[in-house]
Amino acid sequence: MSWQRELADALVEAGIEVGAWVPDKRLEPIAARLAERRIPLRTLPREEECFGYAAGYRAAGGMPLVMIQCSGLGNSLNAIGSLVIPYGLGFPTVISMRGTLGERNPSQMPLGRTTIGTLELLGVETFSLSAPEDARKLVKGAIAVADGARTLAPILLEGELELA
Amino acid sequence: MNPTDIVRTILKTAPDALYVSSLGTATSALRAASEDGPHLYMGGSMGSALAAALGVADKQPSREVVAILGDGETLMGASSLWSMAGIRPSNLIAVVLVDGHYTITGGQQLGVPDVFGEVAATLGMSTATARTEAELAGQIATLSRPGLLEVRYDDRAWPGPSPFVDPPVVRWRFEQAATSP
Numbered sequence: 001m002s003w004q005r006e007l008a009d010a011l012v013e014a015g016i017e018v019g020a021w022v023p024d025k026r027l028e029p030i031a032a033r034l035a036e037r038r039i040p041l042r043t044l045p046r047e048e049e050c051f052g053y054a055a056g057y058r059a060a061g062g063m064p065l066v067m068i069q070c071s072g073l074g075n076s077l078n079a080i081g082s083l084v085i086p087y088g089l090g091f092p093t094v095i096s097m098r099g100t101l102g103e104r105n106p107s108q109m110p111l112g113r114t115t116i117g118t119l120e121l122l123g124v125e126t127f128s129l130s131a132p133e134d135a136r137k138l139v140k141g142a143i144a145v146a147d148g149a150r151t152l153a154p155i156l157l158e159g160e161l162e163l164a
Numbered sequence: 165m166n167p168t169d170i171v172r173t174i175l176k177t178a179p180d181a182l183y184v185s186s187l188g189t190a191t192s193a194l195r196a197a198s199e200d201g202p203h204l205y206m207g208g209s210m211g212s213a214l215a216a217a218l219g220v221a222d223k224q225p226s227r228e229v230v231a232i233l234g235d236g237e238t239l240m241g242a243s244s245l246w247s248m249a250g251i252r253p254s255n256l257i258a259v260v261l262v263d264g265h266y267t268i269t270g271g272q273q274l275g276v277p278d279v280f281g282e283v284a285a286t287l288g289m290s291t292a293t294a295r296t297e298a299e300l301a302g303q304i305a306t307l308s309r310p311g312l313l314e315v316r317y318d319d320r321a322w323p324g325p326s327p328f329v330d331p332p333v334v335r336w337r338f339e340q341a342a343t344s345p
Contacts, residue, residue: 018222042222042251044215045243052212052244056184056219059204059335061343064219082208083216086331 003132003161008033010139011065011092015147018042018057020050021067026096026157030067039065047072051079058089063147066093070115070156071108080152081122090146092139093154095126101159115156124152130160165297166319167193167261171232173297174259175201177304181228182220182342186213186237188268188327190261194232195325202337207329211240214248214258221253224342230304231258236266238280245280248310249287257304258284258312263320268327271320284312 008030019034020042021027031041044050047068054064068076073095083089098105099112116126125145129138142153165173171193175183183203185194190213191205204220206213217231238245238260248258260280266272281291290311294300303313 020219040222042218042247044247048212049215049241049244049247052209052215052241053219053222053247055209055212056204056216056221057223058219059216059338059342060182060220060223061339062219062223079209079212079215083206083212086207087335088332089335 002029003135004029005033006132007094007135007139008037010136012037012039014139014143015063016065016092017062019065019067020044020053022047022050022069022072024067024069024096026162027067027069027094030094047075048079051076051084054091055079055083055087055089058091059087064091066091067096068093069096070098071111073115073118074111077118084152085122085124088150090150090152092142092146093152094157095154096157097159102163103159119154124154126154126156128156128158130158132161165300165315165317166321166323167317168196168323169297170261170300170315170317171197173300174230174232174304177301178228178230181230182224183230183232184213184217184220185232186210186234188234188237189323190232190234190237191327191329192323192325196323200325202341204338205327205329205334207327207331207334210237213237214241214244217256217258218244218247218251218253220342221256222251225255227255227342229253229256231256233258233260234267235260235262235264235274235278235280239274239276245284245287245312249284249289252310254309256310257307260312260314262314262316263318265320267320267322280312281314
């Protein structure tokens with residue numbers, strides 16, 4: 001079983017009800033598995049919208065999932081900083097890392113190198129997934145943070161996953 | 165009509181709906197007209213109110229959802245009009261308060277065409293424009309969803325209550341309202 005499938009299954013079993021995402025090659029197998037498990041997917045044109053959508057879904061009593069590439073984090077800071085965090089709307093967010101180990105595109109480097117730092121400055125702890133066998137464990141912990149502690153819980157899909 | 169009159173008329177016509185308001189005029193007007201009811205008021209995050217309303221509408225498909233949006237807000241989150249047209253929520257209406265100005269930042273002009281209805285119509289949504297309370301009440305009651313209703317008004321009186329809401333309180337009250345039958 002692929003780690004993407006493990007990750008998706010763990011998210012479904014942990015209770016996520018919908019996924020809002022901007023497409024990405026590394027996220028695609030996760031999205032496909034979520035669809036197989038009958039989780040509705042909302043493909044939105046901009047990452048900030050995914051956070052806005054998920055904030056509304058969470059505020060209305062649900063548990064959403066956001067999936068974006070890290071370059072889209074820059075598009076999302078206003079929604080994260082002035083909606084998701086102050087309103088205490090915790091949900092898991094799967095972030096496909098670019099601009100790190102294995103990257104060949106110079107334009108991806110700056111936002112990749114600053115993803116963790118940016119989130120930390122906002123007070124958001126990140127959880128890195130580098131080894132495929134850790135997928136279930138990380139999801140379990142991230143859902144606890146999102147659901148119980150009501151805090152945004154980013155799972156970073158590191159470049160090592162593709163080099164394995 | 166002024167913003168508080170507009171929102172009061174909407175609340176009277178759709179009293180059981182879940183409301184999401186964008187920062188500034190829309191949030192202040194919804195607070196004034198509902199006597200600070202349990203709505204999802206945005207205290208910031210300009211451009212995200214319609215996206216949040218889409219999430220609310222998806223989670224609570226049996227509830228009517230009304231997004232009350234400023235015109236500058238709608239521009240900043242314009243891609244959410246495309247999302248709304250793609251998702252086609254049958255329980256969501258977006259009401260755009262069109263006065264042509266960024267009110268909370270000092271009344272600067274929008275500086276771009278205020279063609280919200282035309283864009284929504286091109287995207288395949290139901291649209292209408294209201295300029296009186298009677299037109300507004302009629303369109304809220306009858307415009308098919310997903311729909312975008314422009315409300316055009318000249319009386320740009322600031323509604324009154326602060327739009328700087330207390331976020332955890334807003335979230336808790338809204339969640340109770342959204343999840344109670």
